[in-house]
Every structure is written in structure tokens, then in C-alpha cells.
Amino acid sequence: MMSSLSYTPLKTGLCYDVRMRYHAKIYTSYYEYIDPHPEDPRRIYRIYKILAENGLIRDPALSGIDDIGDLMCKIPVREATSEEILEVHPKEQLEYLEKTQYLNRDELLSKTELGDSVYFNNDSYFSAKLSCGGAIEACKAIVDGKVKNSLAIVRPPGHHSEPEVAGGFCLFSNVAVATKNILKNYPDKVKKVMIVDWDIHHGNGTQKAFYNDDRVLYVSLHRFELGKYYPGTIHGQYDQVGEGKGEGFNCNIPWSVGGIGDAEYIWAFEQIVMPMGREFRPDLVIVSSGFDAADGDTIGKCHVTPSCYGHMTHMLKSLANGKLCVVLEGGYNLDAIARSALAVAKVLIGEPPDELPAPDKDPKPEAIEMIDRVIDLKSKYWKCFKRQITNSNCEYKGPISESFFAKKFPIQDAIRAQQIQYLTNDYNMVPLPLMNSNLPEDTVMCSTDILQSNVAIIYVHDTPEIWSKRDAIAGVIDSSASLYMDASLQFYDWALDRGYGIIDVNIPQTLYEQDNYSASLTAQEVLIKLWDNNLKYFPNVNKIAYIGVGEAYSGLVHLLGHRDTRSVVKSVIGFVGKKPLKALVPLVEESLADWYFKTSLLFADKNHSCWGENDSKKPRKRYGRVLRCDSDGIFSLIEERFEEATDFIIDSLDEWTEE
Known part of the structure; x- marks a missing residue:
């Protein structure tokens, strides 16, 4: 045979x-x-x-x-x-x-x-x-x-x-x-x-x-x-x-x-x-x-x-x-x-x-x-x-433009609209205008008592994470099984309980009408303007705690290297996640680097590249005090380290009280 x-x-x-x-x-x-x-x-x-x-x-x-x-x-x-x-x-x-x-x-x-x-x-x-x-x-x-x-x-x-x-x-x-x-x-x-x-x-x-x-x-x-x-x-x-x-x-x-x-x-x-x-x-x-x-x-x-x-x-x-x-x-x-x-x-x-x-x-x-x-x-x-990757039935092939928005609506805009609603209704916050800015007017929101507050908590963040499930056939996100995970609320509740003023700074990840848009550069621009045109003139604010989340945190590092904020900035918290670490480049005074290390507390993903192979690396002081978390993802980091972050802020403000 x-x-x-x-x-x-x-x-x-x-x-x-x-x-x-x-x-x-x-x-x-x-x-x-x-x-x-x-x-x-x-x-x-x-x-x-x-x-x-x-x-x-x-x-x-x-x-x-x-x-x-x-x-x-x-x-x-x-x-x-x-x-x-x-x-x-x-x-x-x-x-x-x-x-x-x-x-x-x-x-x-x-x-x-x-x-x-x-x-x-x-x-x-x-x-x-x-x-x-x-x-x-x-x-x-x-x-x-x-x-x-x-x-x-x-x-x-x-x-x-x-x-x-x-x-x-x-x-x-x-x-x-x-x-x-x-x-x-x-x-x-x-x-x-x-x-x-x-x-x-x-x-x-x-x-x-x-x-x-x-x-x-x-x-x-x-x-x-x-x-x-x-x-x-x-x-x-x-x-x-x-x-x-x-x-x-x-x-x-x-x-x-x-x-x-x-x-x-x-x-x-x-x-x-x-x-x-x-x-x-x-x-x-x-x-x-x-x-x-x-x-x-x-x-x-x-x-x-x-x-x-x-x-x-x-x-x-x-x-x-x-x-x-x-x-x-x-x-x-x-x-x-x-x-x-x-x-x-x-x-x-x-x-x-x-x-x-x-x-x-x-x-x-x-x-x-x-x-x-x-x-x-x-x-x-x-x-x-x-x-x-995407909806396999979608026939739209052109660039995203204003005419596209007539039928489609970017999710990050929908999320920000929802954020504005609860910031306004639940936290009594209002827009804080930025001079000479092409960004949306609701980019910066603040509590109505900010001018009377001695302490300001400034929360600078990207668009929150979306946890979603994808339809296996069409490739689209199943909206009924999707959530956006906004960790800012627990910080705002904590700040309100302590009588602190709040400023919310939203840095969009993209602006569809701008081809050369950079979230990192936008964060730098917004925070410099906020410092130069607003914070320096708030009559009662004498203590500031910054909280940077995601890529937006890099704008904080830029601000601290380009302006001498040491008299009022008492702590800098960063939830870096997987984003690259940013080193402080002190243009004001060399001693800023030492001050930044003592004042900062940054949380990076467990699998962040900064740790190297087999924990062989440790970030240098100019990157701030960086801690390795047990989890990955911004929302998970905040859930894991919220108490440590808020305790660090309270300690920096010298506001511990006897229970």
C-alpha cells in the first residue's frame, strides 16, 4: 500500500x-x-x-x-x-x-x-x-x-x-x-x-x-x-x-x-x-x-x-x-x-x-x-x-472633523460633560477662566470658596480610565457593560470634609480639531498660566497641595522647575501609572531638586519600566520620591495608595489633630 x-x-x-x-x-x-x-x-x-x-x-x-x-x-x-x-x-x-x-x-x-x-x-x-x-x-x-x-x-x-x-x-x-x-x-x-x-x-x-x-x-x-x-x-x-x-x-x-x-x-x-x-x-x-x-x-x-x-x-x-x-x-x-x-x-x-x-x-x-x-x-x-480594534462594520474613513461631530461625539467630551455636572451640582464648583487660552472654558473648575481658603488642593488629571467590554462580533464597545473610573471624587470628598478649597484641572488626551495637540505641553501651559495669573493673587491661599494623575502630572514637574513655588507648595502627589517619569529641571535654583524630592510622593505601576529588569534600577532623586505599587493602572493605584497620599498631604500641611 x-x-x-x-x-x-x-x-x-x-x-x-x-x-x-x-x-x-x-x-x-x-x-x-x-x-x-x-x-x-x-x-x-x-x-x-x-x-x-x-x-x-x-x-x-x-x-x-x-x-x-x-x-x-x-x-x-x-x-x-x-x-x-x-x-x-x-x-x-x-x-x-x-x-x-x-x-x-x-x-x-x-x-x-x-x-x-x-x-x-x-x-x-x-x-x-x-x-x-x-x-x-x-x-x-x-x-x-x-x-x-x-x-x-x-x-x-x-x-x-x-x-x-x-x-x-x-x-x-x-x-x-x-x-x-x-x-x-x-x-x-x-x-x-x-x-x-x-x-x-x-x-x-x-x-x-x-x-x-x-x-x-x-x-x-x-x-x-x-x-x-x-x-x-x-x-x-x-x-x-x-x-x-x-x-x-x-x-x-x-x-x-x-x-x-x-x-x-x-x-x-x-x-x-x-x-x-x-x-x-x-x-x-x-x-x-x-x-x-x-x-x-x-x-x-x-x-x-x-x-x-x-x-x-x-x-x-x-x-x-x-x-x-x-x-x-x-x-x-x-x-x-x-x-x-x-x-x-x-x-x-x-x-x-x-x-x-x-x-x-x-x-x-x-x-x-x-x-x-x-x-x-x-x-x-x-x-x-x-x-x-474597532467596529468592523464602520464605513467612515475620513479624518475626524467638526462635520464628523454632527453624528459622532468623542467619549472624552461626554465624560467631561458628566464631570462638570457633578462638580457643579454636588461640589458647588464653577469654571475658573484662563487668560489667552484656546482650551474649553471648563478646563479648570474651582470651589466657590477658593478665595477664602487657606489651603488649596489642586487636582490635575487626564480623562479617567474606561473599563469596558467589547462586542466580539461587531468590535464595538458594549456601553451597557462599560464604566469610566473617576477617582477624583474621593479626593474631593476628603478635601471638603477638611474645609480645603479645590481646583480641578482637566487635560484632554486629544483635541480632534488640532493635529499637533500634545497633552503634556498643554498641561505645562495650563499650570504655568494658572500660577502666573491666578494662584499668585489669591489673597488667602498660603498652602497648596498638588495631585497629578496620568500624563498631566508631567505639567506639574515643569511648573515646579520653572517657577519658585516653594513658599506655598507643601506637597506634590503623582499617580504616574505607566507614564514615563519626568525629571525636574530647575531653572530657578539648583536646590529645587532637593526640595522636590522631599516634597513629592509619586506612585508608579508595578510593571513600570523605571524599575528595570529584576528590580535592578531605582529612579534618581531628580524624578522625585517614586514608590512602586502592587498594582497597575491609575484607578487601581489610587485605590491602593489613597490613604498614604492624603496622610502625606496632611503631614506636609502640619494639620494633624488629636482624634
Whole structure:
């Protein structure tokens, strides 16, 4: 009886050639031998060695023999041809690298010095062609049905090499060249290719090669940090989606912080990578597999475990009928890349991935926010994201404008209207006009006795949090099961009981009619005007306690650094939540920083980035006295620390009384 199995009987292909180790840096000092270049020729050897040590291949002498056992089969490595390379790189770039074969030592060192993080010797061109050819052959073997999947242990890496220039340790763009040639030579078998780049650096070269191409879905997960992390350009930002026919087919998932680990990568795969892959339905999946996000890599400084690399590989095997080619990119800790590559190879041959060491760990808030932004942006192009973000039946595509308000009403305006109603009716508050301001007249509200009060509690806040439930079908918020959580009321009740005056300052998160609106800058402007034009002239107020909530708190820090308020400001409370801490920049007097530390009490989320990895950081004094809470979210912080905050205010006012 003939077997119907076409995938399982095949082996996993392996590309490896010791000659790729010939590409090496020319050392000019003794210290370079002690501390070698991170793109070390031993990288590929260590991966090959660990595969042999764990029985995945059979090569006792580690010499790169052809017959490597029953689990994996050797894919012969060859040099990429000029015709193949020219599918991505122009002739001038090919000739530039070709000439390095004939340069003397000084000329090679000069080109190394002038390049963007690349080095050359006389074998660099040959090794780069082998690396590129190995990637091509690893893909071809899958498409030809010779292997079920493949692992290309190649160097130099490729994903930073742009068509016109080498960079970032990369000479030819291996994965891009392989993809172009597979699409060209197998038009009936391979019409669409998905490239997943999990190297810790953005694959600027690969992205550029396919930015206008709808046949290739490029997904990159990388450290970005506002473009400060290598390669240090805006092209790794999440809003770089492709152009022309390729619009929507470029997906960057940029990490805004370091220390990213399993939880973030698994979340990104489950929320973005796999839904896009299933909808795209590629005929071949190629992984640009840098292992510099691995735990222990001193360049990437992240914490992805071998188990996580195994799980990501396992997920990608479910696409393209298992046609998956993993091509080595970066990764500079020799032990880490070996362990990580072993985990990937074991999954390729058919082993299940090892259990994640901390499966219950939550992703960093910054990663969750970024993944949400990416989904929001990609929902414009991909059906799989539409129900996650908004009302899938909504046909309105134009910009929000005044004509839009005739039918629609921003929720933050509805919330403020409700706030004004109870501030007026229940707390006897009235608008406090701000001079020369374009903000709504109800931005600042105050108690009617503010001019007679000795103590003023000034509550500066964002729009309150909304706790809601989303309709699973339409994607809309279920208004009957939604609440806005206004924590200001317990402060106002507390202040009224003690006979304090109250000022409520509302800082909208957005103003739809202003494209360049900034809540942080608005908070700064409002609080400066309130101080200069109002508070300084209130006849009886001689003690002020500020309470800043959310992003609006940053306006308080700005005010305290730009005006000398020390004679009347007795305490500053900040419920920061997940917002970035703001340092006091004293323009009045240097001693303001010490005063601010003694006068302030700031509450930050349990998972705020200011605490660092494993509580390794502590905010400096210029950020104020910052405390870590046991919860996350503004409303939860206030519920948790309300008594501590009010006790601090009372203590600062010297108003403790005997019960």
C-alpha cells in the first residue's frame, strides 16, 4: 500500500561549509585577540558542533562531511552566481566587494574603517558568496521536495546589507537574494514568501529589497528605541508599512525598551505574526534567524530562551505546509547561539519544543502597547486584525472633523460633560477662566470658596480610565457593560470634609480639531498660566497641595522647575501609572531638586519600566520620591495608595489633630 505521507519521511536539510569561516577581521593589536570581533568565525562552528554533540548529525571529526546521519541531510553549499546576486544588488556593489580579493592589507583596513560596521579580508567576497549561495540552496531543496525544511548555518550574515551598500557585519543580503531567485525560478510553485526576522536588529536591507513588493510579507521584531538602536534609522518604526504594491506587506514590531524576553515574543507571534501568516498563505517561509535576542547576548541584552525559539519555529511550521527555511543572521554569544540553534533544529526535525521556563510571565507594558499599535495600524490592511480594534462594520474613513461631530461625539467630551455636572451640582464648583487660552472654558473648575481658603488642593488629571467590554462580533464597545473610573471624587470628598478649597484641572488626551495637540505641553501651559495669573493673587491661599494623575502630572514637574513655588507648595502627589517619569529641571535654583524630592510622593505601576529588569534600577532623586505599587493602572493605584497620599498631604500641611 502506497503511503500518503509526503512530509514526514523527508529529512531536515542542513547547509554548512567550513570555508565560510575564512572571512575574518584583520587584527591590528594584541587586544583584538583578547576581545575578538563579535561576528566571530567560530559562530557557525559552535552551532555545527552542538548539533553533533546532541546526535542531530553524525560527524565525529566536525569536518563537514556529506553523510551526516538519519535525521538531517547535507545540502551542498555553492557560491551564489553574479546573476543571482544582481537580482538584489547593483553591479557596482558586486564589483566593489569583488575587488577586496586583490587588495593589500592596508587597503583592506582602509575599507574596513570606511564601512558601516563591516570588515574585509581577501576571503570575504568568497565567503559572502558561499553564505548567499547556501541560503539559496537551502530554499531550493525545500521547494524541490528534497527536504521537508532546512537550516542554513551561514556567515557572514545578510539582513543589514542594503542593495547599494554593505553594513552591520553583512556583505550580501542572503535572504533577500534567495527570495528573489526562488520567486523568479519557481513561478508556479512559489508565488508568495513570508520572511520573519527575529534578529534583535532591524533588517533594513531585507526591508528595502521588498518595500514595493506584494509577493513578500516581511515581518521584523527588533529593538528600536526611537531609532537609537542599530541600524539607527526611522525605517524600523512600526509605521513603515511598505509603498506602492507593497503597502501593508511590511510589518515592523519595534521594541521601545531592552530586556525583552519570551513573554513578549510569544505574545507578538500569537497576536500579529501568526494571524498575518495565516491570512497571507505563503508558499514558503524564511526566517532571518539572528540569535542576538537570546539570553546572554551582551549586544542584544534581551532574554529570549532556547525554548522560545523552539516555540516560534513550531508555530511557523504550521504555515506553507511546513516549508520553512531558517537562515542564520546575527547572535554573538557563542554559547547562546549554539543553544538557541539547537532548539530550532530539534523542532525542525520533528521534536516538540521544550516548555517555556516562565509561561505565566506577563509581557512588558511597553511591548503590549507597541503590539496594540501595530495591530491598530495593520487593521487597515489585514482582515485578521479588524475585529480586534474597532467596529468592523464602520464605513467612515475620513479624518475626524467638526462635520464628523454632527453624528459622532468623542467619549472624552461626554465624560467631561458628566464631570462638570457633578462638580457643579454636588461640589458647588464653577469654571475658573484662563487668560489667552484656546482650551474649553471648563478646563479648570474651582470651589466657590477658593478665595477664602487657606489651603488649596489642586487636582490635575487626564480623562479617567474606561473599563469596558467589547462586542466580539461587531468590535464595538458594549456601553451597557462599560464604566469610566473617576477617582477624583474621593479626593474631593476628603478635601471638603477638611474645609480645603479645590481646583480641578482637566487635560484632554486629544483635541480632534488640532493635529499637533500634545497633552503634556498643554498641561505645562495650563499650570504655568494658572500660577502666573491666578494662584499668585489669591489673597488667602498660603498652602497648596498638588495631585497629578496620568500624563498631566508631567505639567506639574515643569511648573515646579520653572517657577519658585516653594513658599506655598507643601506637597506634590503623582499617580504616574505607566507614564514615563519626568525629571525636574530647575531653572530657578539648583536646590529645587532637593526640595522636590522631599516634597513629592509619586506612585508608579508595578510593571513600570523605571524599575528595570529584576528590580535592578531605582529612579534618581531628580524624578522625585517614586514608590512602586502592587498594582497597575491609575484607578487601581489610587485605590491602593489613597490613604498614604492624603496622610502625606496632611503631614506636609502640619494639620494633624488629636482624634
